[in-house]
Amino acid sequence: MQTPTPSSRPADTEADAAEDQLSPQLADMTATARRRAARDGDRQVDTAHLLHSLLESDRRVWDFLDGGSPQAGRLLGYLVQRSIGYGLRWQGTVEDSGAIPLAAAGEQPGAAPRWSQAAVAALDLALRRAHLRGRQRAEGVDLFAGLVADGECRAAEVLERAGVDRERLAGRLGVRGESGDTPVTA
Numbered sequence: 539m540q541t542p543t544p545s546s547r548p549a550d551t552e553a554d555a556a557e558d559q560l561s562p563q564l565a566d567m568t569a570t571a572r573r574r575a576a577r578d579g580d581r582q583v584d585t586a587h588l589l590h591s592l593l594e595s596d597r598r599v600w601d602f603l604d605g606g607s608p609q610a611g612r613l614l615g616y617l618v619q620r621s622i623g624y625g626l627r628w629q630g631t632v633e634d635s636g637a638i639p640l641a642a643a644g645e646q647p648g649a650a651p652r653w654s655q656a657a658v659a660a661l662d663l664a665l666r667r668a669h670l671r672g673r674q675r676a677e678g679v680d681l682f683a684g685l686v687a688d689g690e691c692r693a694a695e696v697l698e699r700a701g702v703d704r705e706r707l708a709g710r711l712g713v714r715g716e717s718g719d720t721p722v723t724a
Contacts, residue, residue: 556661559668561675567591568661575651582654585685585693590617592685596678602710603702613700656691660684663713679711687713 557565571587580587592599593614603610653661661676663684668676685693686708697704708714 556665556676559665559675561677563595564664564676564678564681567595567678567681570595572651580651583651583657584654585656585660585688585691586617586696588657588660588681589685589693589696590614592678592682593617596682598677598679599682602679602682602707609701613696613702616696616700656688660688660691660693663687667713683708683711683713686711 557568560568568583568588568591571591572583574590575583575587600610603613660681661684664676664680667680667683668674685691686697686704688694689704694704697707
């Protein structure tokens with residue numbers, strides 16, 4: 539599956555423009571994801587960075603993962619290993635869901651990491667989901683639904699490696715697990 543490109547604008551412009559539509563807590567989580575990517579030397583803020591920040595900061599996300607389950611512990615373990623350079627080997631690479639050519643995703647050395655197209659698509663779905671619920675601002679669980687809906691993103695890979703049934707989780711969150719296009723209220 540290819541993650542849809544939300545518009546023809548660059549990913550950073552799209553994601554940064556959405557910041558005023560995020561709850562204060564979710565805005566803090568996205569800022570943490572960006573700092574983590576920069577600290578780790580990653581070229582993009584990807585969906586795994588966003589998932590890591592959600593797990594650290596949002597109790598509702600843990601509730602959807604059955605907080606004390608072994609899968610939840612493994613999930614956080616994979617993300618921590620990635621941050622310190624072990625485990626899943628994505629550090630310094632670009633999240634490519636096929637939505638844009640890799641050459642178009644280039645970054646300048648030393649610059650702040652840009653948003654991956656998959657991360658932008660997840661943020662876009664979070665905003666649409668919040669608006670469908672009559673909310674002006676997306677919350678952490680909205681972004682989590684956006685991450686879970688995209689079966690080709692890094693966050694989905696981490697979830698599946700940790701033993702989380704992503705399709706079941708997508709159903710609990712009220713999103714289509716494979717298409718990711720249609721948010722519904724949850």
